[in-house]
Amino acid sequence: MTEVCDLQAACPVCATPDQRSDFCAVCEWRLQSDLVLGELTAREVEVAGAALLAAEHVWDVGAAALSARGPEGAGRVAEVTRGGPPRREEEKSPATGSAGLGIVSGRGALLDELHRGRFKELSFVEFTADGLHVIRVTVGEAGIPLQNDTESAAWRFVVPTFDSDEDVCRFQLAGGIGTLPPVDRREFDTAVLEWLKACLPAVPDPPVVLLSPPAGWKLLERAAAVVREVCAPRVELRAGSAESARRTTADAVRRLVRTLPLLADHTLLLARLDRDTGAVQAHSHVLFPAGSRLGLGETDTAEVTVYGGPTDCDALYLPVLAGAPAADGTGAPHVSTHQIEVGALEPVRLTFVLRGPGEVDLVAPPGARRVDPAAVDMPCLLSPLPRRITPPPRLELYFTVELSGADPAETEERLTFVRDVVGLLARRDRAGTAIRVGAVGHYDHTVYEGIGAKVGILLAAPVSARPPAELTAALGGWAHARRRQDLVSSLEDALREVAQLVPEDELRGVARPAAKDPGATDVQRVVLIVARRPPAPARQHGVVPACPHSVDWRTALDRLRSHRFRVMTRADPAAGPPPPDRPGQDARRYADEAWKDLGADGVFRPGADPAAAVARILAPPWRVEGPDCRLGLAFSAPLM
Numbered sequence: 001m002t003e004v005c006d007l008q009a010a011c012p013v014c015a016t017p018d019q020r021s022d023f024c025a026v027c028e029w030r031l032q033s034d035l036v037l038g039e040l041t042a043r044e045v046e047v048a049g050a051a052l053l054a055a056e057h058v059w060d061v062g063a064a065a066l067s068a069r070g071p072e073g074a075g076r077v078a079e080v081t082r083g084g085p086p087r088r089e090e091e092k093s094p095a096t097g098s099a100g101l102g103i104v105s106g107r108g109a110l111l112d113e114l115h116r117g118r119f120k121e122l123s124f125v126e127f128t129a130d131g132l133h134v135i136r137v138t139v140g141e142a143g144i145p146l147q148n149d150t151e152s153a154a155w156r157f158v159v160p161t162f163d164s165d166e167d168v169c170r171f172q173l174a175g176g177i178g179t180l181p182p183v184d185r186r187e188f189d190t191a192v193l194e195w196l197k198a199c200l201p202a203v204p205d206p207p208v209v210l211l212s213p214p215a216g217w218k219l220l221e222r223a224a225a226v227v228r229e230v231c232a233p234r235v236e237l238r239a240g241s242a243e244s245a246r247r248t249t250a251d252a253v254r255r256l257v258r259t260l261p262l263l264a265d266h267t268l269l270l271a272r273l274d275r276d277t278g279a280v281q282a283h284s285h286v287l288f289p290a291g292s293r294l295g296l297g298e299t300d301t302a303e304v305t306v307y308g309g310p311t312d313c314d315a316l317y318l319p320v321l322a323g324a325p326a327a328d329g330t331g332a333p334h335v336s337t338h339q340i341e342v343g344a345l346e347p348v349r350l351t352f353v354l355r356g357p358g359e360v361d362l363v364a365p366p367g368a369r370r371v372d373p374a375a376v377d378m379p380c381l382l383s384p385l386p387r388r389i390t391p392p393p394r395l396e397l398y399f400t401v402e403l404s405g406a407d408p409a410e411t412e413e414r415l416t417f418v419r420d421v422v423g424l425l426a427r428r429d430r431a432g433t434a435i436r437v438g439a440v441g442h443y444d445h446t447v448y449e450g451i452g453a454k455v456g457i458l459l460a461a462p463v464s465a466r467p468p469a470e471l472t473a474a475l476g477g478w479a480h481a482r483r484r485q486d487l488v489s490s491l492e493d494a495l496r497e498v499a500q501l502v503p504e505d506e507l508r509g510v511a512r513p514a515a516k517d518p519g520a521t522d523v524q525r526v527v528l529i530v531a532r533r534p535p536a537p538a539r540q541h542g543v544v545p546a547c548p549h550s551v552d553w554r555t556a557l558d559r560l561r562s563h564r565f566r567v568m569t570r571a572d573p574a575a576g577p578p579p580p581d582r583p584g585q586d587a588r589r590y591a592d593e594a595w596k597d598l599g600a601d602g603v604f605r606p607g608a609d610p611a612a613a614v615a616r617i618l619a620p621p622w623r624v625e626g627p628d629c630r631l632g633l634a635f636s637a638p639l640m
Contacts, residue, residue: 173219346427395620
């Protein structure tokens with residue numbers, strides 16, 4: 001009588017040892033036949049051998065399909081597959097698995113026990129095609145979970161009998177045997193056990209969470225069985241396929257611990273101005289309150305509007321902390337810090353995303369930069385905060401705009417400049433109470449220039465001082481006129497009109513500075529001349545015609561300055577070499593002297609001084625006591 005298989009031998013198909021039944025428990029190969037009389041015939045041996053070869057081939061083909069990463073690794077695996085490469089009808093698509101975590105009941109309670117301190121740490125164990133992994137999770141300051149991925153090893157380091165080729169090693173982990181010496185299952189179990197003893201905490205019954213491997217990976221399943229036998233995992237999670245999701249064990253664990261509740265408010269550190277005293281203090285704005293809890297795979301968002309400081313900064317810091325720091329910046333763990341660029345006094349809407357305890361990202365506005373936590377020193381960040389900020393005096397700005405030009409484009413360039421400056425100032429004073437603007441448009445003294453303007457009109461309808469946001473609409477009715485001479489305009493009439501736009505009692509109040517009279521209004525008044533031609537003289541100057549109404553622009557200028565107006569120019573006078581004739585030279589000299597006097601308080605040049613630079617210079621400066629830091633915190637509320 002002959003038996004086909006020894007009961008103590010490993011299965012010839014899948015190499016599973018210690019079989020105690022007629023059929024292999026893993027591959028279902030028949031290990032023991034019925035008893036027969038006499039020797040096996042040659043035909044019976046041939047049939048049995050062919051059946052065994054076919055079973056081995058099918059087993060290896062299945063393991064190759066399960067472990068395949070793509071065509072690039074299939075060649076080496078095909079070389080070692082028993083029975084040769086799979087035939088076309090045997091080819092299978094690479095196996096894919098769910099990337100999600102299959103969560104069983106009890107997971108939340110176990111993590112909560114860790115959070116409450118019943119466990120000092122939880123050890124998450126997972127076996128994947130790239131190695132063995134243990135991640136220890138502890139709870140740090142403010143209840144923020146911390147995970148350490150220090151216990152990982154490649155399979156060949158733990159079990160040297162695995163093949164050195166990565167694709168063949170994957171094939172073996174999926175259960176494939178091939179023409180190579182098989183990985184001894186008993187030695188494999190022993191090696192996994194020894195590795196676990198070295199990696200898990202040296203305490204009785206250490207709390208372990210097992211991330212079970214995807215189905216079909218025979219040696220990964222054996223490794224998981226070792227964990228079940230020696231560690232008795234508190235929870236086992238069906239982690240899905242790490243292959244299709246390209247995730248790591250750390251990713252899977254992080255996804256779990258993100259479901260823990262927040263034990264401390266997650267706050268955005270800002271600066272806050274006390275408008276009554278001018279004092280500046282740190283302020284913690286709560287983005288996500290303590291007790292917030294996310295479901296698996298969920299996120300939460302919080303939006304907040306912050307504001308730039310009184311001056312343009314190189315960048316503003318946006319530190320997110322767990323809790324509120326002490327006055328010196330200590331006492332609240334750092335979560336994340338980003339940097340953004342914001343203009344002085346400008347608002348910006350921020351959107352933060354909570355991914356879990358201690359994980360907050362800034363997703364809007366675009367262009368924000370994340371700062372390395374090691375580079376953030378909270379005490380140093382708070383120390384440069386100014387002690388006190390005093391608002392600037394109120395600004396009244398009047399434009400005089402020449403509406404005559406060689407073509408409409410010339411005039412439109414001036415109006416566009418005015419609108420741009422006004423728009424930038426409006427962003428600094430959204431309430432419309434600290435900055436007010438007015439305008440006077442002017443043409444010329446000759447009737448034939450009045451295309452688009454009524455006969456005899458020297459000025460466009462003057463616009464009295466008003467909030468910046470309202471000026472653009474008021475300029476909509478101003479009309480362009482064609483310039484037919486390049487000597488003078490009716491600027492002198494516009495200067496006289498500006499003084500009349502300001503009530504007389506306010507002009508008298510200018511003589512009583514607020515520093516000397518607390519009841520006086522602190523106002524800075526500026527006239528910005530936007531033109532090409534100078535004003536006409538009171539009496540004719542050579543070929544330069546006089547003002548028909550004998551208005552003396554120097555008198556108008558002196559009157560404005562006597563009332564503490566600053567008069568500035570943004571002029572584009574005729575350039576080039578001086579005219580060859582004496583009358584032309586005299587006219588040029590008159591224009592140069594006029595522009596020099598008009599621009600004594602400040603000169604801007606078209607093309608050289610953009611609207612942003614002009615608006616920055618025109619806006620009265622804030623008075624800041626303390627450090628003038630170029631890097632600081634955003635403000636929690638508008639300063640004006």
